[in-house]
Amino acid sequence: MSGYHKAIYSVDSPYKSFSLSRTVWGFVFLSPLLFIVWQSIPGSFEEVTKIVSVLDAVALKRFANSFLLGVCATVFSVLLAFPVYLFHLYLPVKFRSFLFITSLIPLSYPPFAVASAWMMLAFRIEQGSTGRILWGAHGWLSQWLYSIPGCAVVLALCYWSVVYLFLTLSTGLTKGHVETGQIYLSPVQRFKRIYFPAWKTPLVHASLLVFVLTMKQFEVPSLLQVNSYPLEIYTRFASLMQQGEAMALCLAYLFLLTGLTWYVRRFRLKGFFSTSHDEPVTLPEVSTGRVCMILAFFVLLLSALTPLFTLFSQSGGIAMILSVISEQTNALFNSLLYSLLSALCIVGAGFWLMKDLRDPVILPIVLLFLFIIPAVIVGAGCLELRSWIPGALPAPLAVTSLVFAFLCHFGIVGLYTGERVWQSYGRKQQEYDTLLTMSLYRRFRFLYLPGMYNTIGKAVGFAALLVWGDVGMTILLHPPGGSTLTVEYFNLLHYGAENRTAGIGLLLTGTPFVLLVSVNLICGLRKQRY
Amino acid sequence: MRIPVTSITVLFLALTTVFFLTTGCGSSNTVVIYTSVDQDYAEPVINAFQSGNPEIEVKAIYDSEVTKTTGLYERILHEKRNPQADVFWNNEIIRTVQLKQQDLLAQYQSPSASDIPSEFKDKEGYWTGFSARARVMIINKDIVPETETPSEVPALGSPKYSRRTGMANPQFGTTAGHMAALYTLAGPQRFTLWFSGYIQNGLRILPGNATVRDQVAQGQLAFGLTDTDDAFAAMEENKPVRMAYLGQESDGTFLIPNTVALIKDSPNPELGKKLVDYLLSPEVEEKLAFSRGRQIPVRAGIKRPENLPPNLAEIKAMPVDYEEVAKNLEPCLDTIRQFIQ
Numbered sequence: 001m002s003g004y005h006k007a008i009y010s011v012d013s014p015y016k017s018f019s020l021s022r023t024v025w026g027f028v029f030l031s032p033l034l035f036i037v038w039q040s041i042p043g044s045f046e047e048v049t050k051i052v053s054v055l056d057a058v059a060l061k062r063f064a065n066s067f068l069l070g071v072c073a074t075v076f077s078v079l080l081a082f083p084v085y086l087f088h089l090y091l092p093v094k095f096r097s098f099l100f101i102t103s104l105i106p107l108s109y110p111p112f113a114v115a116s117a118w119m120m121l122a123f124r125i126e127q128g129s130t131g132r133i134l135w136g137a138h139g140w141l142s143q144w145l146y147s148i149p150g151c152a153v154v155l156a157l158c159y160w161s162v163v164y165l166f167l168t169l170s171t172g173l174t175k176g177h178v179e180t181g182q183i184y185l186s187p188v189q190r191f192k193r194i195y196f197p198a199w200k201t202p203l204v205h206a207s208l209l210v211f212v213l214t215m216k217q218f219e220v221p222s223l224l225q226v227n228s229y230p231l232e233i234y235t236r237f238a239s240l241m242q243q244g245e246a247m248a249l250c251l252a253y254l255f256l257l258t259g260l261t262w263y264v265r266r267f268r269l270k271g272f273f274s275t276s277h278d279e280p281v282t283l284p285e286v287s288t289g290r291v292c293m294i295l296a297f298f299v300l301l302l303s304a305l306t307p308l309f310t311l312f313s314q315s316g317g318i319a320m321i322l323s324v325i326s327e328q329t330n331a332l333f334n335s336l337l338y339s340l341l342s343a344l345c346i347v348g349a350g351f352w353l354m355k356d357l358r359d360p361v362i363l364p365i366v367l368l369f370l371f372i373i374p375a376v377i378v379g380a381g382c383l384e385l386r387s388w389i390p391g392a393l394p395a396p397l398a399v400t401s402l403v404f405a406f407l408c409h410f411g412i413v414g415l416y417t418g419e420r421v422w423q424s425y426g427r428k429q430q431e432y433d434t435l436l437t438m439s440l441y442r443r444f445r446f447l448y449l450p451g452m453y454n455t456i457g458k459a460v461g462f463a464a465l466l467v468w469g470d471v472g473m474t475i476l477l478h479p480p481g482g483s484t485l486t487v488e489y490f491n492l493l494h495y496g497a498e499n500r501t502a503g504i505g506l507l508l509t510g511t512p513f514v515l516l517v518s519v520n521l522i523c524g525l526r527k528q529r530y
Numbered sequence: 531m532r533i534p535v536t537s538i539t540v541l542f543l544a545l546t547t548v549f550f551l552t553t554g555c556g557s558s559n560t561v562v563i564y565t566s567v568d569q570d571y572a573e574p575v576i577n578a579f580q581s582g583n584p585e586i587e588v589k590a591i592y593d594s595e596v597t598k599t600t601g602l603y604e605r606i607l608h609e610k611r612n613p614q615a616d617v618f619w620n621n622e623i624i625r626t627v628q629l630k631q632q633d634l635l636a637q638y639q640s641p642s643a644s645d646i647p648s649e650f651k652d653k654e655g656y657w658t659g660f661s662a663r664a665r666v667m668i669i670n671k672d673i674v675p676e677t678e679t680p681s682e683v684p685a686l687g688s689p690k691y692s693r694r695t696g697m698a699n700p701q702f703g704t705t706a707g708h709m710a711a712l713y714t715l716a717g718p719q720r721f722t723l724w725f726s727g728y729i730q731n732g733l734r735i736l737p738g739n740a741t742v743r744d745q746v747a748q749g750q751l752a753f754g755l756t757d758t759d760d761a762f763a764a765m766e767e768n769k770p771v772r773m774a775y776l777g778q779e780s781d782g783t784f785l786i787p788n789t790v791a792l793i794k795d796s797p798n799p800e801l802g803k804k805l806v807d808y809l810l811s812p813e814v815e816e817k818l819a820f821s822r823g824r825q826i827p828v829r830a831g832i833k834r835p836e837n838l839p840p841n842l843a844e845i846k847a848m849p850v851d852y853e854e855v856a857k858n859l860e861p862c863l864d865t866i867r868q869f870i871q
Binding site: 123127142223227235239240241379380383384386392472475478479480481483490 | 589590591593600603604612701702736797864867
């Protein structure tokens, strides 16, 4: 078959042609899940009816808690992101990259480290003399924090950057639109005809992502004493040893995700991760701009600086921090190693898979499902798979199995990145490239890759952050001596050793912060125009 | 000159695969231990064994509070086709008994355990207990006078303890075991009555025993159900708390020994037995007694700090069969779940 016919065939009928990448990744993503499902399938009809009724009052209540948490966190994230986004539009272009990098800082913090920082801060405020007057007698601050709204606010402080990123990178708003609107339309008309249509699509996608990130949260609701759905699934799976019931509970996620994904895919996200060639939009300076500036600083102060300063002050000083760093060098190295290896595999897998696949429908739902279910289930499936390897497992193979588990759990990041990149590169361009007498490797190396470094960097960074904050998978699959900072952090949380805990929390939040700033400086993202 | 990239890549992958599969293989002097004991307590013990046996390499994997110490249990369960661990050292007993019930442990009666009381040993030799903790009430002594100490757990349903008491999540860890023991002792109906009374009385459910300890020490709660190691840790730090062994005038206090067991079909059972022998030695019990956790030796005559009872028999123990408690864990948790939504 000639290169031309191959190209047409793969473009027109992506599901009919054999694809090594789809076959391999079908095995990768589905096998842990299939193992657990196989283990969970009951033997008798009576067990099946029991599973049908597994969504009892307790499970429904916890599902409602997580759903409400997701909705609240999504709404709060949008409310926090908008002033910053508007400030971004008012800001002169040369200062926007600084705002952009600063907005990524809250996203780089593991949410449970942020939650514990707020817990420490609330306690200190209540114990202080002013705090005792305002909050002390009833602990209102703590009572509010240890509730669904409090938990939602903490998660919103972590995830508002997602909304901001989607708005800044993918609205399709152009200078021409804005200037025409300023001249001919009233403010309300401008909002209805220009801004809202431009913001609608990225907001829908960002909201889905924040909602999913919040609904899958296990550690933050546990810390803030909110009984969440992931906790219910974990209880059934690991404490009550009812694997079938736990898997049945996960099906509720599947239905929810199917509905949400079907709805969201109607909104085509344009231009994500691609550098816009239009002139950047700048709104004319009015009093609104100053209000947005104040609100934006407030949001950045709360989300980016407060956790860091709280953990720093709680740790007791530089001496403790240095002591923690020297104690936790091995854990820090392991955290960095797993994060980087897994992130490269996740993004690489997504790129490879999405090169041949067009408009996948089922695959995103499956991967979102693997993303949202508790890590213990995916990890247990990977453990089952791994146990088929005979003999004592060497450490490199144990690390490989851990990376494999992360690939299953966070594969959705690679999928979305790959899909967006290949879409922006253009199907026609890929067809033309296929006609060239170059091997796939050379096409990738000299044609595709040069335009993708920025995107790969962002995707690898996001995937690495997700792996950095994981604890459940690591406990199940790491080799001896392969513990990470997150595991050490939760161990110390149990001791109540506040200074050392805060020191590790600072390391957990500070390391991504330092890496983020360093990488952005090195890659010269300040030169990008927004 | 054309570089044969494909050939080099294939060769590299093949060599890497061989390296991955062979590194570490054939090392018969390695023993792997899974332990849910806090790393700060377990590591010195393991290092001491290593120092005394330099020809043996010990690799340890620790559990974490965030998975409520079920992480290693899950690991052993899902590795049953090809176990990687030789020894399981648990900081409680119920999960060890459940592993035995799932036929994942190997029988081994260590000679080091000959002087351990029989109530802390499995009759069939699958596990052995040592260095116990007890379930206790931690009390803020600035808020609560000496005369107001609850004598037993069911008393927590009384109005005078309303909204002043906390407990770790009873679906996990030692609290789950304690509740299962009460369930076994009292029966399902009485237990349901008690537990619903606690919840209606405003019992606060907290993430863990350490949180209970902290909230009592800070005065946010007056009473808390926790373990002796957490209570001792607070007293060592001069927090304004005292401790009371519940049930001394009625059903007794629930004792939670550390347990150690050999994993069935493990890679190195002979080395595993050596490690088990060491863990069950009086030397280790003494080490754990003097650790921050103040674990109570099950043997009499072991040197211990002054604030530990000179003999565990001085604490009236709850008369429960741990096998029965393990079997009742699931129905007990099902009951509890109805009340903590």
